[in-house]
Amino acid sequence: MFADEFDKYSWEETGERIQSVSLPEVERALFKEEQRDLADFLALISPAAAPYLEEMAQRSSKITRKRFGKTIQMYAPLYLSNECLNICTYCGFSMENKVRRKTLSREELMIEVSTLKEMGYDHVLLVTGEDQVKAGVEYIRRAVEWVRPFFSHISIEVQPLSEAEYTSFLPFGLNSVLVYQETYHEQKYRDYHPRGKKSNFRYRLATPDRVGTAGMHKIGLGVLLGLEDWRIDSFFCALHLSYLEKTYWKTKYSISFPRIRPHRGEDKFRPGLITDRELVQLICAWRIFNEEVELSVSTRESEKFRDHIIHLGATTFSAGSKTNPGGYAVEPESLEQFEICDEREPHEIAAMIRRNGYEPLWKDWDRTLQL
Numbered sequence: 074m075f076a077d078e079f080d081k082y083s084w085e086e087t088g089e090r091i092q093s094v095s096l097p098e099v100e101r102a103l104f105k106e107e108q109r110d111l112a113d114f115l116a117l118i119s120p121a122a123a124p125y126l127e128e129m130a131q132r133s134s135k136i137t138r139k140r141f142g143k144t145i146q147m148y149a150p151l152y153l154s155n156e157c158l159n160i161c162t163y164c165g166f167s168m169e170n171k172v173r174r175k176t177l178s179r180e181e182l183m184i185e186v187s188t189l190k191e192m193g194y195d196h197v198l199l200v201t202g203e204d205q206v207k208a209g210v211e212y213i214r215r216a217v218e219w220v221r222p223f224f225s226h227i228s229i230e231v232q233p234l235s236e237a238e239y240t241s242f243l244p245f246g247l248n249s250v251l252v253y254q255e256t257y258h259e260q261k262y263r264d265y266h267p268r269g270k271k272s273n274f275r276y277r278l279a280t281p282d283r284v285g286t287a288g289m290h291k292i293g294l295g296v297l298l299g300l301e302d303w304r305i306d307s308f309f310c311a312l313h314l315s316y317l318e319k320t321y322w323k324t325k326y327s328i329s330f331p332r333i334r335p336h337r338g339e340d341k342f343r344p345g346l347i348t349d350r351e352l353v354q355l356i357c358a359w360r361i362f363n364e365e366v367e368l369s370v371s372t373r374e375s376e377k378f379r380d381h382i383i384h385l386g387a388t389t390f391s392a393g394s395k396t397n398p399g400g401y402a403v404e405p406e407s408l409e410q411f412e413i414c415d416e417r418e419p420h421e422i423a424a425m426i427r428r429n430g431y432e433p434l435w436k437d438w439d440r441t442l443q444l
């Protein structure tokens with residue numbers, strides 16, 4: 074289990090190590106020809122690597138083109154429910170927020186699906202809050218079954234489940250599970266999650282193990298940038314990925330970079346502890362460290378940022394996203410989980426991708442290709 078690996082490291086010592094990286098260590102990590110290791114990733118995300126951003130960007134761009142060509146995969150999140158029994162201090166769906174709750178019926182879901190299909194989507198990410206009754210496993214499984222005929226790739230981002238529950242989704246055509254640790258700082262994690270099932274740090278930490286054991290095609294990892302020191306959190310995320318790749322070697326992986334966005338229930342919006350420039354450094358570091366992993370950049374980021382990151386290592390984009398259940402057609406005015414930043418329609422994003430010499434991929438995978 075990943076916890077065994079995780080317990081070998083201390084948050085504080087990792088932070089000190091990152092802060093004390095030397096320039097020769099950065100150069101060695103950046104210019105070596107053989108496969109990079111975790112020490113290299115640590116060097117590349119350090120403050121010492123900041124002056125090397127141009128070289129990092131060039132290398133990241135080259136590696137990405139070699140592995141993925143000039144393509145960007147397109148996907149859309151589809152929020153099924155904003156019911157949630159947890160308190161997360163950074164989320165508009167948090168139980169303590171007095172907002173109208175909604176879970177899509179089958180009819181409503183089909184209306185949302187047809188809107189997404191008209192936009193051109195073939196990859197959908199089904200999202201719920203964590204309510205084991207109103208949006209429990211049975212409901213999510215049925216939703217996967219309902220949307221299956223319309224999409225070639227289905228992902229979920231829902232409450233952490235047991236291994237048996239993940240396995241039970243496979244016959245219904247589920248391809249990927251996204252589960253972000255939010256932060257790997259075990260003590261601070263409790264402050265951000267004071268109530269609900271999500272407050273169990275260790276259960277969440279072991280979730281990718283359960284997904285991997287179930288034999289899922291792909292697992293998505295990430296940390297919520299803006300909670301704790303992004304460098305230390307990203308190091309632990311890289312440690313997690315390295316462990317998973319060795320343990321569940323048939324599974325594919327993706328990394329996301331969600332930055333905290335404004336939302337209901339938070340009176341002071343934190344601009345986040347990571348700047349645009351640092352986020353570019355982080356994305357390039359991930360690519361140089363791992364040539365295979367998909368790197369996903371969502372509509373949380375600005376138009377300008379997304380237009381540039383196309384060239385620097387990103388492989389996956391959402392576009393036209395709605396973060397409220399029924400947001401595409403059924404009930405556009407309901408409360409969003411958080412505000413999106415890049416509000417361009419999918420066809421505008423696709424045109425922008427083409428203008429940059431890349432090809433938007435609406436479908437690049439089929440279930441029949443699964444091993």
Ligand code: SF4
Pocket residue numbers: 157158159160161164165166167168201202203271
């Ligand atoms: S982050 Fe997820 S679990 Fe936490 S309050 Fe929001 S929807 Fe609920």
